[in-house]
Amino acid sequence: MKTPKKPAADRTVTIKDVAREAGVSAMSVSNVLNGRGRISEATADHVRAVVERLGYRPSVAARRLRLSQQWTIGMLIVVEDPDFLSDPFITAQVTGLTNYLTAHSYSLILRGIKPSDFRTTGLFQDIEADGMVAILSGEQEQREWFIQELSTLRVPVVLMQEQRLPDEADCAIIRQDDFGGGRQVGEHILATGARNCWVLLPQVEWAAMRARMAGAASAFAEAGASELKIVRCGDESFEVSYDATLQALRRGPPPDAIIGGNDQMAIAAMKACLDAGFRIPEQVQITGFNAFEIWRYVDPVLTTVRSAAHALGERAAEELIARFKSGQFRQREIVLPVEFQPGNSTRSPS
Amino acid sequence: MKTPKKPAADRTVTIKDVAREAGVSAMSVSNVLNGRGRISEATADHVRAVVERLGYRPSVAARRLRLSQQWTIGMLIVVEDPDFLSDPFITAQVTGLTNYLTAHSYSLILRGIKPSDFRTTGLFQDIEADGMVAILSGEQEQREWFIQELSTLRVPVVLMQEQRLPDEADCAIIRQDDFGGGRQVGEHILATGARNCWVLLPQVEWAAMRARMAGAASAFAEAGASELKIVRCGDESFEVSYDATLQALRRGPPPDAIIGGNDQMAIAAMKACLDAGFRIPEQVQITGFNAFEIWRYVDPVLTTVRSAAHALGERAAEELIARFKSGQFRQREIVLPVEFQPGNSTRSPS
DNA sequence: AAAGATCGGTGTATCGTTAAATCAAAAGGG
């Protein structure tokens, strides 16, 4: 007796094939596989066996259409730099998101776009995502406009790093305590006796960075110290931050301390100071933010603020799925704590 | 006169709504929007106007089902570490991929999985991607098995970092010239007079890293120098590499040079050497690989190899789309050049 | 023993789009 045994059929196996082969209706197969409806154990086993034998896999596309659910979350990173994953703080959040979503059978579609491309690709209309996560940069006004546009999609929206929401926006914000972290940095710097300080910020507005700076500034203001001097860099890259710091050093007297907007900028500034002949931390102190892995391996070890970036991503995913399932989009704000991490790029408080 | 003007209808607008409103058949609407079939300019304009007025957006889900095309590429990063985006070399490739795909209206679904999860989530059966990109780690045998499994999906497959393919695998490989880069590093080190060298490699097998090492080894072999001593680190993280180097330094005589498997490991090794009291590059020389942005901002500036990671990702995306469109899956290998980048962590060749 | 409840399951319609076949009317050809 010949057994062709052709389980790797060329045409894809559909639910009807299984139904015919098992001698039941397509509906029953569906019910068995989804554990719905009333099916006897016997036929269920039989159906499962046939499914196994034919190697049937339900069509995701069909299910998506029928149930109008995509099991897909869109993630939008709006930033000028096309190299949108260069910041480890962002990748860590992405990782957290992906891992959580994968574990819950959702997929993440990642897209980095320039603000100017927001309307064309930012709304993920070619995707029909079940929800959106966004990290926005740019001026407050522009960001608010983005947020409003995102709301028109009628899917849950979670914003990361954003510090406050327009009243009408029914989004969730997931962020860390940037202000608090910045304040601790400021207090620490003040305690070392520094008074004349710079803050290194990129040209682009990041709400989180502004909050860090505001935190530090509030500490300085309370102490009656002189105002922080903002040094603008073109962007957050090492190169640009390095150049900006070097130029600023050449232009006038050096500061007691430089507060970097993040670790990258701080490390670049550190290098610039060293190259300019200053000793760290004796002459100039440096602080970073976010404690990305390298902070310990530069010399001297960087004083920074440890953030739970991975957890931020996970919480965002969790919130998003919860919103999608419940259909409730109430305004909400989730803030995770940060931890100040003193290193050797600042002096011990005296 | 009251104009309710309710363009943001609650129920989604389908092609039928447009057809009814425009007084034509659904098919005509479809044809207008896709520029197919025979349609007079007049009706086309009219239909477009109605589409605009009703705010109609074609349903991606329906189109996906009908055309059995998903406009989606799956990217698989198989690695033990759940923090699969911590390597900037990988994120740069991801960025290149995403940007190219987005520009061509494809989406990337990213997933980092442990080797043990390969069967459950690795095949993207819950996605039905039009193609797959994979970065695999692990033993050769295991990787080959993964490659074979990926082939069963009957979609184009592009592998990154892989150095050679099993004969039956009709995949494309996109990689950089790791061997050549490693060889240049080896030659450079030899030229400085170093003879007794270590190679820092993670426990996990990365084909690319092995190739770099083989390149360096070949230079040493030809020069008749003593064999490279492999120092295994548990993984590629700074912390583990640092500890491994420090331990190795304590256990015996220091090497003339340490060849890092990548920049991260090299920087960690550098710090370990400094902390152990060695001067760089006078006593110990260090080299990295991949030139991720920080290489210039550590002290001393790291000698490394510049790679076109972004371009690797773009080429991968391009190849994938080409394969999908043509339906031709012939074995292919694309190799991009690398550029040796001498720094101050090695001495000048004498 | 009639009436209802439970069990196990089937048929039909539908999600929104597009390929293929078809068709009526206008245009062209001899």
Place this chain on the structure above:
DNA sequence: CCCTTTTGATTTAACGATACACCGATCTTT
């Protein structure tokens, strides 16, 4: 002026799954 071709558009039937309504048997209940 009849016959073919072209033009512009329609009708039908999928793509593969699931919601919903319904149905014929058993099994209870009184």
